[in-house]
Amino acid sequence: MDKKKLAEWLSQGSIAIPKLLLYHYKDLGLSEAEFVLLLHMHSFMEEGIVFPTPAELAEKMTVTPSECMEMLRKLLQKGFISIEENVDEQEIRSEKYSLQPLWEKLVHYLYAELLKEEKREQQEEEQSLYTVFEQEFGRPLSPFECETLAMWxxxxxxSPLLIKxxxxxxxxxxxxxxxxxxxxLFEWKxxxxxxxEQAQNYGKRFRKYQQSSKPTQPAQSEYKQTIPFFNWLES
Incomplete structure (x- = not known):
């Protein structure tokens, strides 16, 4: 094999494909053919060809130019790509494809999935909270107690962590x-x-204040105080 030819092939570089797009194109509603078409559009754009024709795109795939045209139309219709005005250095106006809508859809999908995950984790924390209360009380919670938990x-x-x-x-x-x-909870709020962390800091200040204001020889009745909050936080 001609080493110079191999070096020439390698010098053509590569295109960077976000793994998130590779992992989630199906979730976005893209078919394999549409996904590959978008990859070729991305490749053309990196080479400076900002408005490849259906024929140029189809040449890289196993579809006809008319099939490629139909896929482009659907991608435009579904909001995965857009056509924008392009002005070059000579102020000559032309059109170019933009993949910005694709990236925005991907970000929107990932953000929605993140919110779903956070909601799921919150529901699990709340369910765990009910279980912890029932274990400590040694019985099922009453409807009023369940309502109180929900109100908190x-x-x-x-937060469920602070309630625990x-x-x-x-x-x-x-x-x-x-x-x-x-x-x-009322005092904390x-x-x-x-x-x-705030409870820990507040507890330290609370105990420091108690120690500084404590008389050297308190009366017997003064020992009958409510047990200070937050003791367990330093354990």
Whole structure:
């Protein structure tokens, strides 16, 4: 084999195909033929041919120019490609294909899938939250208690993780009831606590304040205080 010829072939370079497009073209509603056609359009554009004809595209595929024309029409109709005005350095106006709609569709699809995944994870977290409460209470939750849990999430905006933290604080405090847990969440929300990290920092400041304000010889009655929140966070 002529080494110079081989080097010439290799010097023609390659085209970069996003793996996400390769993995999801079917999900976008593209057929294999349409996918390959888009790849050839992309290749032509990288070579500076911004408006390849159906005949030029068909020559690279196993379809006729008329079949290629029909696929281009469908791709335009379905919003995968667009035709834009092109102005060169000599200000000569012409037309060019754009694959921008394809990339936008791909991004939109991936974003929608991400939202679905986040929603699924949230539903799993909420379901896990109900299970944890039933395990701690040792019984199924009542309809009112289920409604309270939903209210904490939907109306008050507490995360399932923070609700579990409040539950554990109630368990450690020996006050396992929804009213006490609601009070913990109320205090956290009033002080802007929305994450475990914030709860940790707030707990440190809370205990530091308690220690600094604690009298050296407190009366016996002063020992009867509510167990401080957040103790478990440092365990």
């Amino acid at each position: 999430i939907d109306q008050d905006g507490h 933290a409040a539950l554990r604080e109630a368990v450690l405090s020996g006050k396992l009831n929804f009213r006490y847990i609601d009070r913990i 009033k002080n802007g606590i929305r994450t475990i």
